[in-house]
Amino acid sequence: MATWQQPEHDGEDRPPTPRSAACPRGITVVPNGPVLIEGPVEVAMPDGTTARSERVVVAVCTCLRSRRLPWCDTSHRARPRRTSARGE
Amino acid sequence: MTRGARTAVTDGDAPTGPHRPPALPTARGPVSKAVLDVLRQAPGSGVPPIGQAPDPWGEDAQLALYLCYELHYRDLPGVDAGWEWDPQLLALRARLEEAFLAALRTAVGDPGSVDLAMDAVLHPARGGPKGPSALLVERPDVERFREYVVHRSVFQLKEADPQALLIPRLAGRAKAAVVAVEFDEFGAGRAERVHARLYADLMRGLGLDDGCNAYLDRVPAPMLAVVNAMSLFGWHRRLRGMAAGHFAALEAGSSPGAARLADALALLGIDDPACTVFFTEHVEADAVHEQLMRREVLGGLLEDEPGAAADIAFGIRVSTLLDDRFGAHVREAWAAGRSSLRGGPLASLAAR
Numbered sequence: 001m002a003t004w005q006q007p008e009h010d011g012e013d014r015p016p017t018p019r020s021a022a023c024p025r026g027i028t029v030v031p032n033g034p035v036l037i038e039g040p041v042e043v044a045m046p047d048g049t050t051a052r053s054e055r056v057v058v059a060v061c062t063c064l065r066s067r068r069l070p071w072c073d074t075s076h077r078a079r080p081r082r083t084s085a086r087g088e
Numbered sequence: 089m090t091r092g093a094r095t096a097v098t099d100g101d102a103p104t105g106p107h108r109p110p111a112l113p114t115a116r117g118p119v120s121k122a123v124l125d126v127l128r129q130a131p132g133s134g135v136p137p138i139g140q141a142p143d144p145w146g147e148d149a150q151l152a153l154y155l156c157y158e159l160h161y162r163d164l165p166g167v168d169a170g171w172e173w174d175p176q177l178l179a180l181r182a183r184l185e186e187a188f189l190a191a192l193r194t195a196v197g198d199p200g201s202v203d204l205a206m207d208a209v210l211h212p213a214r215g216g217p218k219g220p221s222a223l224l225v226e227r228p229d230v231e232r233f234r235e236y237v238v239h240r241s242v243f244q245l246k247e248a249d250p251q252a253l254l255i256p257r258l259a260g261r262a263k264a265a266v267v268a269v270e271f272d273e274f275g276a277g278r279a280e281r282v283h284a285r286l287y288a289d290l291m292r293g294l295g296l297d298d299g300c301n302a303y304l305d306r307v308p309a310p311m312l313a314v315v316n317a318m319s320l321f322g323w324h325r326r327l328r329g330m331a332a333g334h335f336a337a338l339e340a341g342s343s344p345g346a347a348r349l350a351d352a353l354a355l356l357g358i359d360d361p362a363c364t365v366f367f368t369e370h371v372e373a374d375a376v377h378e379q380l381m382r383r384e385v386l387g388g389l390l391e392d393e394p395g396a397a398a399d400i401a402f403g404i405r406v407s408t409l410l411d412d413r414f415g416a417h418v419r420e421a422w423a424a425g426r427s428s429l430r431g432g433p434l435a436s437l438a439a440r
Contacts, residue, residue, distance in 0.1 A: 028379075028383075030379060030383075033379070034375065034379070036376070036379055053372075054276065055272060055276070055373070055376055056268045056271060056272065056276070057268060057376050057379075057380060058376065059372075059375045059376040059379055067347070068368075068371060068372060071372045071375065072372075072375040072376070073343060073347060073371050073372065073375055074343040074344060074371075074374075074375045074378065077210050077211060077344075
């Protein structure tokens with residue numbers, strides 16, 4: 001289960017070093033939750049814009065209920081068949 | 089001192105500010121008076137016996153405990169920093185801590201499993217009493233919003249400091265993940281992104297004094313208990329399971345509340361980034377932190393120390409309990425048309 005790993009650091013902050021086969025980028029799929037990806041992350045959005053996050057770990061929404069897409073805002077916690085996705 | 093670079097807008101009620109010498113708070117009973125009296129002396133000059141320990145939930149005990157802990161975090165005005173490790177003061181603190189922990193145990197009862205305790209944080213019962221953030225969305229009011237910000241300042245201006253005490257007490261993936269969360273809390277290498285700094289920006293944006301403990305006299309026991317519990321768990325290695333559980337609950341509960349407070353600001357027509365960023369940052373950051381805290385910190389700690397489960401569950405329950413008690417305090421005051429702060433309403437933003 002412990003799929004999140006500290007990436008190797010070569011002293012360069014940006015742009016991120018391409019991962020080698022020896023140090024693949026760790027991605028964790030949270031059941032009924034976001035996908036956790038080692039940051040920084042750039043997400044190409046359908047409208048042509050790019051969302052960027054520089055966190056060590058980034059949570060990308062998969063339920064599409066987030067009000068801050070592409071990032072998780074914990075809206076997945078809302079039970080199914082609820083009409084409001086705003087908070088709890 | 090770095091905050092002095094920008095001029096603080098000082099609230100009329102605040103006892104401190106750049107041009108006024110800061111003062112120690114006012115005592116709230118015999119024990120806090122005894123602590124304040126000794127802090128004005130030189131360390132080692134003795135601490136009088138306090139007799140019977142005061143009500144652990146009361147104003148007197150909570151302020152006394154807060155002052156004892158504050159010595160670990162920062163200077164108190166006019167107080168010799170040597171008091172931090174004064175054996176007699178530590179002995180007094182230990183009595184207050186013992187009573188507080190016993191009161192928490194009684195109030196929590198059987199904490200149940202870690203999963204059940206966390207589920208209560210993630211899926212609070214519907215139709216339950218509303219907390220301050222929900223009340224502020226329901227009825228946006230800038231003066232109530234400022235009150236809420238003043239309450240929280242006793243923690244938020246040192247946000248993540250009590251939790252940093254967990255780091256040396258964990259190992260392996262629990263340690264690595266708690267450091268990752270704290271790195272984010274402390275701005276990921278950027279001073280202007282430190283969450284405590286974002287809170288100071290928010291306070292100034294709302295015309296409040298961002299000085300540490302500027303409003304301590306105003307903050308009542310239910311809020312002091314929230315921050316004292318973090319310090320209690322943080323300053324005792326044996327309570328590390330409670331500290332980890334409490335921190336996980338804090339992060340897991342924070343995103344929805346931050347989203348509601350961002351909504352409340354929007355409803356109030358406040359779009360100054362100095363005010364909004366603290367909340368929008370927490371919606372996103374704490375969604376990540378929740379996952380790291382639950383999966384890696386709690387998961388890692390339970391793997392290393394299966395016996396920590398009861399303490400972790402207790403820490404989670406304490407977080408919920410103290411949030412609920414604070415929420416009830418604010419709700420009751422507002423429902424009665426009163427200020428939820430000690431000493432009545434703040435000088436209004438409009439009057440300034």
